[in-house]
Amino acid sequence: SPLGKVPLLKVQRPDGTEAVLFESNVICEYLEETQPGARLHPEDPLARAQHRAWMEFGSAILVDLWGYETTQDAAVFAQKREALAARFERVEAALAQGPYFAGEAFSLVDAVFAPVFRYFEVFDAISDSHLFDALPKVN
Numbered sequence: 001s002p003l004g005k006v007p008l009l010k011v012q013r014p015d016g017t018e019a020v021l022f023e024s025n026v027i028c029e030y031l032e033e034t035q036p037g038a039r040l041h042p043e044d045p046l047a048r049a050q051h052r053a054w055m056e057f058g059s060a061i062l063v064d065l066w067g068y069e070t071t072q073d074a075a076v077f078a079q080k081r082e083a084l085a086a087r088f089e090r091v092e093a094a095l096a097q098g099p100y101f102a103g104e105a106f107s108l109v110d111a112v113f114a115p116v117f118r119y120f121e122v123f124d125a126i127s128d129s130h131l132f133d134a135l136p137k138v139n
Helices: 024-034 045-070 074-094 108-126
Strands: 008-012 018-022
Touching (some): 008 024, 018 024, 024 045, 024 108, 045 108
Antiparallel strands (some): 008 018
């Protein structure tokens, strides 16, 4: 990967050469478009574009989460906590009547947010962040 990160997906082209895909969202969308099974994006182009935007939003939350998790500075920690709280308020406002982001069907948006919530399971085992106390849908 040009970014020096994982995951990567090697894909064989029709001519036998390999292409390498990087970035989780890109890999997930490629697999969704090329593999059989349930669709993980809405069929409607506008709804699909909105889902892609929420996937980017979820990736931005992961960036804030990294700073929240790793900082040694109390002021930075407080700033990252505030940023996360504001982002989760936006997620709360966008959520349908679950259990998934768009309602009854699991989508790629849910897949993007899964690692976000995995982090909070670990964090809250150490000390409850209370970030989700006023967010019943997110919680």
